[in-house]
Amino acid sequence: MAGGRSGLVGRGKNVTFIGVRHHSPACARLVGQTIEALRPAYVLVEGPADFGDRLDELLLGHDLPVAIFSHYRDETRVHASWSPFCAYSPEWVALTTGRAYGAELRFIDLPAWHPAFADRRNRYADAEERYAEVTRRLCRSFAVDNTDTLWDHLFEVADDEGLEERLAAYFDLVRGESSAGPDDAAREAYMARWIRAAAADAGDRPVVVVTGGFHRPALQALAGQEDSGPAPHGTGWPEVPRPPEGAAGGSFLVPYSFQRLDSFTGYQSGMPSPEYYQRLWEGGPEQAASALTETVVTRLRERRQVVSTADLIAARTLTEGLARLRGHHRPARTDLLDGLVAALVTDDLDQPLPWTARGPLAPGAHPAVNEMVTALSGDRVGRLHPGTPxxxxxxxxxxxxxxxxxxxxxxxxxxxxxxxxxxxxxxxxxxxxxxxxxxxxxxxxxxxxxxxxxxxxxxxxxxxxxxxxxxxxxxxxxxxxxxxxxxxxxxxxxxxxxxxxxxxxxxxxxxxxxxxxxxxxxxxxxxxxxxxxxxxxxxxxxxxxxxxxxxxxxxxxxxxxxxxxxxxxxxxxxxxxxGIRGGPAPADLTRLHALAATRDALLHAAAPLGLDREAALAVAGRISANAAAPPDLRGAAFGLGWSLGTVVDPVRAVRGAAGPHTLGDWLAGLFALARDEVLAVESSDGAGVLGVLDEMIVALAEDDFLVALPALRQAFEFFPPREREIIAGRLLDRRGLRGSARALLRTAADPLMIAKAKALEANVERLLVAEGLVPRRDPA
Structure with missing residues (x-):
């Protein structure tokens, strides 16, 4: 942010410090006027020092906005950041005006890859949290919603007379109640060395320093101290840091856009609504308000919203009235936006207007409000000069x-x-x-x-x-x-x-x-x-x-x-x-599929990849025998060993899994891992797994069968329809019955519902008998 004041650095060294808010037209005007009046020998700008020898590239003649994109990568850190410039950026005006008046230009800040910028995606990010308390007090004093509105009130639409003093007072107040962290301290120490070097080289000629307003008070103090840092090749200029050995990094110019620059789209630096401030820079607040009112109305009409000439007149009238009511000689951005809402939005609004706070546009805003924000954001996209590397x-x-x-x-x-x-x-x-x-x-x-x-x-x-x-x-x-x-x-x-x-x-x-x-x-x-x-x-x-x-x-x-x-x-x-432990619970199909994938890897990739089958078999054996493991994992572990060729007794294993609360889950694990093996060992006399399982299920009491049924159904779903039909056919054969196995699989109702209904009927009958309402049936 911004403020300006002249000061002396050493005897006879005339240095002017201009603190700025990044992307502020008022600060840009002050910078241009100061350089034009002083005709300095040096213009020092807060920017990446490692791009300093490429300023000619930056000033080729691009269509703004553009940005310096910097990247860095090493074994432990990846970083990317941007240093954007638009026509009303004070840093851009410092460079172009300084060049026009013959000044030597220097970027004086640490490179973007430096650890001091590790948490920043943007060099010109305003760290509002550093001085939140003082700005909150100022907002209360001036009865405004937030820092952006306060800034417009104090600087953007106020008269230029006394602007330098007001800015200096603002940033002295901000810095006086805030402390710089180690990252800011490192940057300020480095920038101060450039200022001392430029002042020494300029002699009695002026030097202009353009930095964020937060840094200006510290730089004024540091610039007067003796310089003890190293200078390259015996010169007085600070050395430009280079990335450490083994790291990769660099900087290139990129086209930028107003959408990326706007705080309503998440950009945490500078000003919101860049199209508004572009118009203000080009023609002043009155022209900005008038032109953007027409832009908003046009956008709404294009989206089939009815906006009459009377509505347009009302919007302009309300904007001017709000400006006068708020003590503005010219309409500010929020005067314009509030006037547009008052004239063009007739519905109740479900949330606060977005310009009453700072940050990205919240979802669910009124469509007309969205159009207003978008119009003031603008759709300008920069374009690089054809000769740009x-x-x-x-x-x-x-x-x-x-x-x-x-x-x-x-x-x-x-x-x-x-x-x-x-x-x-x-x-x-x-x-x-x-x-x-x-x-x-x-x-x-x-x-x-x-x-x-x-x-x-x-x-x-x-x-x-x-x-x-x-x-x-x-x-x-x-x-x-x-x-x-x-x-x-x-x-x-x-x-x-x-x-x-x-x-x-x-x-x-x-x-x-x-x-x-x-x-x-x-x-x-x-x-x-x-x-x-x-x-x-x-x-x-x-x-x-x-x-x-x-x-x-x-x-x-x-x-x-x-x-x-x-x-x-x-x-x-x-x-x-x-390491998984747990009692009876529904089988976890995701971990069963994971073990099935493990089985496939051991079957098909063990030799070429050197997978340790013996170790896998040992794990399977331990899990299958561990009573503390969940039933589905024990069944899956047994199936894993079986599918990998271990000699096992599956019938004995199935009998060991007996119990209505565990049988179905154990079978789910087994079928997930060894379905083919289960079918392969079945014999005509039913001596295999399915035959024993048939005997166990038939022997279950009705209540136990009802408990076991859901898990049993899930287990048998691991068999595809064709294999379920084979199993059904074998069950018919075991009972000496003839019929269609496929028809046996096609019940008219859900088997689980049938079982529940049957159990309910049995309970009702027991109650009726107990109350003497019906005679007890002969079991025969």
């Missing part, structure tokens, strides 16, 4: 899309079965992973199991594509490298959330990046090693195992990365399930 990725993508005939807008269909189609698919998926606008997949395989051989994409080109590509250049110089780095970052963010890791893995397969990045493998392996959700791990394992075994289409068959994932998932699933 771009990161290598921009050129690589252009070349790749032209080579693959993907450089035209429209609908594209690609076949995954031919080599060219696969290359086109991978390029488009890499752009999708990098979140490049205008690349939308309409259809295609959503999972590894889908036999979809074709994709349909819609391509479009707009103003937001180039900024996104430039920013994606932080990931790598080529499309493949950038996509792999982005996937690695997503894998890191996913941590041990196995479900999110599965999505990253499938995207890696679609992008053709499965074995490109060793870091992806390491990151995902670490995430799997810390995963705690057995069901999610099972989904990852099932997906990856299918791709590893069969996928010749996407090129993931026998992938090293997927092999690492399979090994990690098998180890982690077995470790987790052995």
């Amino acid at each position: 771009a990161p290598p990725l921009v050129h690589d993508v252009a070349t790749e899309l032209e080579r693959l005939k993907l450089d035209q807008a429209g609908t594209v269909t690609v076949r995954l079965t031919d080599e060219r189609g696969l290359r086109r698919s991978r390029a488009l998926h890499r752009l999708r992973v990098l979140r490049i606008p205008g690349v939308e997949r309409e259809s295609g395989p959503a999972t590894a199991a889908e036999p979809v051989l074709e994709e349909r994409w819609t391509l479009s080109f707009g103003d937001h594509r180039l900024p996104a590509l430039i920013e994606a250049g932080a990931y790598g110089a080529t499309l493949g490298d950038a996509a792999a780095a982005a996937l690695d970052e997503r894998a890191t963010e996913a941590g041990s959330a196995a479900g999110r890791l599965a999505t990253v893995l499938f995207d890696a397969a679609l992008c053709g990046c499965v074995d490109v990045s060793g870091r992806i493998a390491e990151t995902i392996a670490a995430g799997i090693a810390g995963a705690v959700d057995v069901g999610d791990l099972g989904r990852v394992l099932s997906t990856v195992l299918g791709l590893w075994r069969h996928d010749e289409l996407l090129g993931t068959a026998r992938s090293t990365l997927f092999g690492t994932v399979i090994e990690g998932c098998v180890t982690r699933v077995l470790w987790l399930v052995e």
